[in-house]
Amino acid sequence: MWRLGVDEATLKDVYQEIQPSQLTVDKKVTEENRYGQGSDRLAWFWRFNNVSDTHEDRWMDECKWYLIFHMVNWLQAKARWQRWEEELSLVQHEMGWTVSWFRQKKDEWDRRYQ
Structure with a gap:
């Protein structure tokens, strides 16, 4: 991203370092009828609008x-x-x-x- 000319603030806020814990699939997430699943948050790289972490996107x-x-x-x-x-x-x-x-x-x- 540095080679593309992305500024430091964007790198810090949007494109964060991918952690190994974010690459695993938790069994709780793959169970389709699990209670409370609607409030789960995906890792930043799965979201469309990475800057805001709101439900309104x-x-x-x-x-x-x-x-x-x-x-x-x-x-x-x-x-x-x-x-x-x-x-x-x-x-x-x-x-x-x-x-x-x-x-x-x-x-x-x-x-x-x-």
Whole structure:
């Protein structure tokens, strides 16, 4: 970063030295349903806006809305797929019931004929 001409204040505030403890993945972080996970803070190099360590970050908000948009689209597509899967099952059962009804009527008329 020095070769790129970054001033000393930026190096000190933004681009800090990466510690070995920041490179490990804690099991508590990878558990998706862990209580209190929303308040965890990532290491500085994983954040978009490294200067401010606040929860209000324009880049993070944009990323969150982008992810929410795609999750909603995925959930809608999944619901559509499940509805079609249910409809297919119903149609297959209805066809079986229809065939059974005609067979039952055929057997009834065969008995009447004899």
